[in-house]
Amino acid sequence: MTLEKVREILEGELVLDAGNPDTEITSVCSSDLMSDLLHFSSEPKSLLITGLNNTQVIRTAEIADIKAVVFVLDKRPDRETVEMAKQKGITLVVTRLSRFTACGRLYAAGLGSCTGVNR
């Protein structure tokens, strides 16, 4: 599924466009704990859905080869976070949906977990 399709499903607002709307998203990680993400994200090309809103999220995404981050509950990343994402080429989306609903919609649309299980 393309990143643009993901944004559409989540009724998301593109806060930072890293110029990769056609990037293929193959799986989803969702957590507010960065080490859990690093532990469970065994697949690159994942999307990260999180309620955490700081630069640590961008660093973690960069290290784990995550190309896009979705912030739930309308949490807007601050300027520092957006700036870092811009440098690292990571797209940022904000959705008003909760984490549960955002994950549910993407699961129903056919995306699986980045852990590779529950497909």
Next chain:
Amino acid sequence: MAQNRHIEGSFHLTGGDFTNAGAASSELKSIMSHLNISPDLVRRAAIATFEAEMNVIIHAVAGVMYYLITPDLIKVVLNDMGPGIPDIEQAMQEGFSTAPDWIREMGWGAGMGLPNMKKNSDEFRVDSVVGEGTTVEIIIKIKEGKTQ
């Protein structure tokens, strides 16, 4: 990478500096990405290194991260001036953390740091002296390492 070529360097880490937390691992990842090392190995090395770097930022006063990349392996050693780990076996358990609440609010302190380093390494060693500091050694073999 040219045969027998060794690339090495180091980064200084400052405890509590969350603004630059992860910058060393990010730069090391960038260096590795330009060296014709498979993306899977680069990713594993980056995750292990990042976790180790965050431990220094969270727990120690300061530290140094050394790296050595040869055609055969990626080796990263982190040496810190920190509180030390009284019980390494306990610290290696998934979910065990001594990080305070404000660290958790930043997204860290899940108790997965050391387990993640071990998971992503081919060889992993922790030496610690309480009151002095901790040394972590991460080795990822470029040839004949484990695959994920």
